[in-house]
Every structure is written in structure tokens, then in C-alpha cells.
Amino acid sequence: MLRISNHHVSKIISVLLLVEVAILIASVYLGAGIRFHGATMRYIGTQSNSFFLSACAFAMVIVFSMSALGMYQANFREGLRNTLLRLMPSFALGIGLITLIFYLIPELYFGRGLLGLVIVISAFGILIARVLVFKSSESGLLVSRILFLGSGPLAKECHDLAINNIAYHKYDIVGFVPTPNEECQVPAWAILSADESLLSIANRHNASEVVVSVRDRRGGSFPIDDLLECKLNGIKVTDAPAFFEREACQIRVDFLQPSWLIFGSGFDQSFLRAFGKRSFDLLVSMLLFIVALPVMLITGLFIFLEDRGPIFYRQERVGKDGHTYMVMKFRSMRNDAESGGKPQWAKTNDPRTTKVGSFIRMARIDELPQILNVLKGEMSFVGPRPERPFFVQQLCKEIPFYNMRHSIKPGITGMAQVRYQYGASVEDAVQKLQYDLYYVKNNSLFLDILILIDTLQVVLLGKGAR
Structure with a gap:
């Protein structure tokens, strides 16, 4: 996940957004090349800098329309047919908005014939890009491997969130390292042996992050030294409240401590x-x-x-x-409606x-x-x-x-x-x-x-x- 202004954004969605903006801008130039053949540069030259601004306006409007209709909350299992069905109303809304912009700012107008051609090119390009990006995410290029410390109710909640939140991030769950005096609520086959250090377990399974999902951290059984060792060796250590904040955009009140709010980041009231x-x-x-x-x-x-x-x-x-x-x-x-007064x-x-x-x-x-x-x-x-x-x-x-x-x-x-x-x-x-x-x-x-x-x-x- 990428962090922008304290808000976490999916890496996959960020990559997709950048790719599609590039495709949309390139589609305007490619459309001009096809429509005007050898006179493309002369046509673009007569438009001066406004042609690039027109291409950017077109890209921003289409991206906005796709966002408004949920195209950047896409499911990784979304196939070619569903993507096409979701893309059609997004482009319909985009055409209406770009037409309004052309009416309000005539300097950005680049012709109905060119607009129609650009719509076809960009729609085809976005369709192909989405299939490739989502297939890449499934192949493991954008998958994170995480290890859960704990095997109780909180660990199960974190696991379920990681599995069900595939629309924003894709995780490969390494397993659960149990802690003493904790009721196990995760599958037995997912339990990892705690005979070796947490760092060794993480390295052996190539985990890039350890999520601490243990409610009771009192006493000497909590492996604070192991977690520090993981941190010092480049493995990310994340607390359960921070994991929920990052993945679900929620701050869970059921295991929230005032100290976490006081000493944590955020709450900008400047x-x-x-x-x-x-x-x-x-x-x-x-x-x-x-x-x-x-x-x-x-x-x-x-x-x-x-x-x-x-x-x-x-x-x-x-x-x-x-x-x-x-x-x-x-x-x-x-x-x-409230005649009873209550x-x-x-x-x-x-x-x-x-x-x-x-x-x-x-x-x-x-x-x-x-x-x-x-x-x-x-x-x-x-x-x-x-x-x-x-x-x-x-x-x-x-x-x-x-x-x-x-x-x-x-x-x-x-x-x-x-x-x-x-x-x-x-x-x-x-x-x-x-x-x-x-x-x-x-x-x-x-x-x-x-x-x-x-x-x-x-x-x-x-x-x-x-």
C-alpha cells in the first residue's frame, strides 16, 4: 500500500491509474495521427499548446467518470466481459462531461470525428491494460507475503480482512505463529512451529511483514525481542489496529487504547x-x-x-x-413522523x-x-x-x-x-x-x-x- 496524505492507497490501483492516464493521453495523439495521416504534426502545431491541454482534459474526465462509477474499486477476479460492461457507462458519462467542457472552453475542442476515434482507441487500450494489470497481480508481481503473530480471535479477524479485501490489495498468507495462553481459532494446518525465532520463520517463508494480532501482551511470553529483531532486519512489523486502519479504513474501537491515539500520527487540526x-x-x-x-x-x-x-x-x-x-x-x-414526541x-x-x-x-x-x-x-x-x-x-x-x-x-x-x-x-x-x-x-x-x-x-x- 502507498501512503498519500496519511491515507493508504492500493499499489495495484495506483499503477493502473498511472497506466490508464498515459493510455488516454496517448490515444488522443494516436487518434490525431490516424485521422490526419501525414498532416498530424501540422494539425497539432496549429492547435499550439492547447492540444496537449485537450489531451490532459480528456484523460482527467474519463478517469473521473471511471472513478465515479467504481472502476477503481475493481475486483481482481473481474473478467474481460465484466470489465467491458463496466467500461461502457463510464465512457458514456465521460463523453457527456467532455462535451460540456468543450462547450464551456472552446479552445480545448478537437472535433467530433477525432473524439469518436479517440474514444474507440482509448477504450480498447484500457480494456487490454486492465486485463494485463490484473493478471500480473494474480501472478504474484504485486502480492505481499504476511505472517500473523497470534492464533486467537484477533488473528482470525485480521486474516479474514486480508483475504476478503482483494479489491485493494492481494496477500499471500504465510501462516500463524501461536503465543501462549491464547485460544486457537485459526485452521490447524496454518499454524507454524514456534520452535525457532520469529525472524527465522519469516525468512524461511519469505514474509515481508509481520502483523501482531495478539490482544493480551502482558507478561514475559510476548516476543518483544523477536519483533525488534524482525524490525532491525528489514521486515515490516504492523500492529493489528494499524492493519485495520490501513486495509479497512477503520479504527477499531473494540481494541483501541488511548495511548495509541495519543502517540500515533494524524489528527491534523492545524x-x-x-x-x-x-x-x-x-x-x-x-x-x-x-x-x-x-x-x-x-x-x-x-x-x-x-x-x-x-x-x-x-x-x-x-x-x-x-x-x-x-x-x-x-x-x-x-x-x-414523530407525533409521539420521542x-x-x-x-x-x-x-x-x-x-x-x-x-x-x-x-x-x-x-x-x-x-x-x-x-x-x-x-x-x-x-x-x-x-x-x-x-x-x-x-x-x-x-x-x-x-x-x-x-x-x-x-x-x-x-x-x-x-x-x-x-x-x-x-x-x-x-x-x-x-x-x-x-x-x-x-x-x-x-x-x-x-x-x-x-x-x-x-x-x-x-x-x-
């Missing part, structure tokens, strides 16, 4: 980060408000026509440092939802008025989802570290919203908190952009609708 985030919030919010204004006007009209009730819904939520504010959303439930969790296919409300929830249109909360400074565009005071009091008592999510501004979208399905229980709140803590610890402009792209995927594909 002036520079705050200034950059606020500037990003204002820019994105104003652009989205301009683009979404027609949709918001139509939505308000339909809400009013359905039951002649209020268009907007205001509700108290908990924001940064525990301060409350009134969040604004399009009303998606009946006026008597707050209720929202449910999947909630019967209190109106017909218009069901659609705007699925399309996330109900969240758009929160742009006003962002412009007022009460919210950020990306951050933990704001919760009601009634539920916050309950969850703070039942879930450790829950209040940490209030150390930054809440957001319209966030890591939990794009990584976890809609939830309405304490158990769901725990899972979502683990994503929120990851964001609080590792938030950056780079991560904000990734979450916005994932949010677009959620909207376009209707994931997590409730």
Missing part, C-alpha cells in the same frame, strides 16, 4: 489544514449550489404539491465541540416517508439544503454525519470514543456514508464510528476529494439508499 478545508468547502458548496439550483427548485415544488406541507425540514444536530445547530434538509417524511431511528423503506421523499432520499437530493449550513460555517462538506442530541447522549454512554467524532465539523458526506450501508441501530453506529474515527485521524484535502468521488458513485448507483 491552521493551514483548517484554512484549506474551509476554502475547499466554500468552493465546492458554491459550485454545487449553482449546478443543483434547478433541481432544488423542482424538488421544492413537488414536495409542496404532494401534501401542501413545509418544503424544508429543520432539526437540531450536534456539531463541532458538541455545539448544536439546526440542520436544513428537504422534507422527506410526513408532518406527523426521536426515532430512521429505517430502511421507512413507512413515514412520502412518495417524493423516497425518491429524493435515494438520489440524496434531500441533503442539498445543507449547503447553506456549510456556507454558514456550521458544517463542512466532508465529515462525520451529524446526529441528534438525543441519540448522541445515548451513544456516548454505550460506545467508547464516540465523542471524538465531534472534534471536527460534521459533513454532508463522509467516510461512513460511502463505505457503510445506511444504519439505524447502536451496532450500526459502532461500525460507522470506526470509519468516522479514521477520517478524524487522517483527514486531508486528498481524502476529501476521494470521498466526494465515492459520493458521486453512491448517488449514481443508488447505493445505501434508505
Whole structure:
């Protein structure tokens, strides 16, 4: 995994992205060569530097469209047919966006005939590149060999994560080195003999990383000297919480220690980060408000026509440092949704939802008025989802570290919203908190952009609708 601004990115996806950007830019030049034959250089020369900018714009738009439709969360077992089926709507979206860019910036326009040819060339090139990259990953070129210290429940969880997370990284599991006084919960055939040193076991099996997956580290049975020896000999040693943070983008609260949070990296709350985030919030919010204004006007009209009730819904939520504010959303439930006076969790296919409300929830249109909360400074565009005071009091008592999510501004979208399905229980709140803590610890402009792209995927594909 590569680490960019505290966020871990798959090496395979990074390689694929760079290869595809090169293919897309090269496709524009190759298309020009085929279409204009010997006059290619003269054609490019008449376009001056704008031709290279046009090629870069085309590449960025197609990559963005592929990202928005989940093409960079690809499964390693994805075959040629499935790749082609996923590629077609991505290019359809890309064609629409690049056409809009050509209309807004005519200097980048390079002709419909050339665009059609470039689309065919680049689609074929990306299809071949994906097959080759994924086949290379399966052959072991981008596979990491890891060894687990421990054989109990935590070791099994780490093993399952490493096996099931193949969409981002591929691991070859060497085995498990047991520790004393630990209940074995992994297959017996995967247990390695502990008669030799941990370094010897790692070298013999060519392991590049040791994941420490032991809960109880008290007493003299924990092999701290062996782990130090591995570290000094170039073998990476990773703690289980860090392994979950890296692979699942979660900070697990069930075995989290305050010392790990205190002495670990992250939690950037500097002036520079705050200034950059606020500037990003204002820019994105104003652009989205301009683009979404027609949709918001139509939505308000339909809400009013359905039951002649209020268009907007205001509700108290908990924001940064525990301060409350009134969040604004399009009303998606009946006026008597909480006639009993007691707050209720929202449910999947909630019967209190109106017909218009069901659609705007699925399309996330109900969240758009929160742009006003962002412009007022009460919210950020990306951050933990704001919760009601009634539920916050309950969850703070039942879930450790829950209040940490209030150390930054809440957001319209966030890591939990794009990584976890809609939830309405304490158990769901725990899972979502683990994503929120990851964001609080590792938030950056780079991560904000990734979450916005994932949010677009959620909207376009209707994931997590409730």
C-alpha cells in the first residue's frame, strides 16, 4: 500500500491509474495521427499548446467518470466481459462531461470525428491494460507475503480482512505463529512451529511483514525481542489496529487504547489544514449550489404539491465541540413522523416517508439544503454525519470514543456514508464510528476529494439508499 496524505492507497490501483492516464493521453495523439495521416504534426502545431491541454482534459474526465462509477474499486477476479460492461457507462458519462467542457472552453475542442476515434482507441487500450494489470497481480508481481503473530480471535479477524479485501490489495498468507495462553481459532494446518525465532520463520517463508494480532501482551511470553529483531532486519512489523486502519479504513474501537491515539500520527487540526478545508468547502458548496439550483427548485415544488406541507425540514444536530445547530434538509417524511414526541431511528423503506421523499432520499437530493449550513460555517462538506442530541447522549454512554467524532465539523458526506450501508441501530453506529474515527485521524484535502468521488458513485448507483 502507498501512503498519500496519511491515507493508504492500493499499489495495484495506483499503477493502473498511472497506466490508464498515459493510455488516454496517448490515444488522443494516436487518434490525431490516424485521422490526419501525414498532416498530424501540422494539425497539432496549429492547435499550439492547447492540444496537449485537450489531451490532459480528456484523460482527467474519463478517469473521473471511471472513478465515479467504481472502476477503481475493481475486483481482481473481474473478467474481460465484466470489465467491458463496466467500461461502457463510464465512457458514456465521460463523453457527456467532455462535451460540456468543450462547450464551456472552446479552445480545448478537437472535433467530433477525432473524439469518436479517440474514444474507440482509448477504450480498447484500457480494456487490454486492465486485463494485463490484473493478471500480473494474480501472478504474484504485486502480492505481499504476511505472517500473523497470534492464533486467537484477533488473528482470525485480521486474516479474514486480508483475504476478503482483494479489491485493494492481494496477500499471500504465510501462516500463524501461536503465543501462549491464547485460544486457537485459526485452521490447524496454518499454524507454524514456534520452535525457532520469529525472524527465522519469516525468512524461511519469505514474509515481508509481520502483523501482531495478539490482544493480551502482558507478561514475559510476548516476543518483544523477536519483533525488534524482525524490525532491525528489514521486515515490516504492523500492529493489528494499524492493519485495520490501513486495509479497512477503520479504527477499531473494540481494541483501541488511548495511548495509541495519543502517540500515533494524524489528527491534523492545524491552521493551514483548517484554512484549506474551509476554502475547499466554500468552493465546492458554491459550485454545487449553482449546478443543483434547478433541481432544488423542482424538488421544492413537488414536495409542496404532494401534501401542501413545509418544503424544508429543520432539526437540531450536534456539531463541532458538541455545539448544536439546526440542520436544513428537504422534507422527506410526513408532518406527523414523530407525533409521539420521542426521536426515532430512521429505517430502511421507512413507512413515514412520502412518495417524493423516497425518491429524493435515494438520489440524496434531500441533503442539498445543507449547503447553506456549510456556507454558514456550521458544517463542512466532508465529515462525520451529524446526529441528534438525543441519540448522541445515548451513544456516548454505550460506545467508547464516540465523542471524538465531534472534534471536527460534521459533513454532508463522509467516510461512513460511502463505505457503510445506511444504519439505524447502536451496532450500526459502532461500525460507522470506526470509519468516522479514521477520517478524524487522517483527514486531508486528498481524502476529501476521494470521498466526494465515492459520493458521486453512491448517488449514481443508488447505493445505501434508505
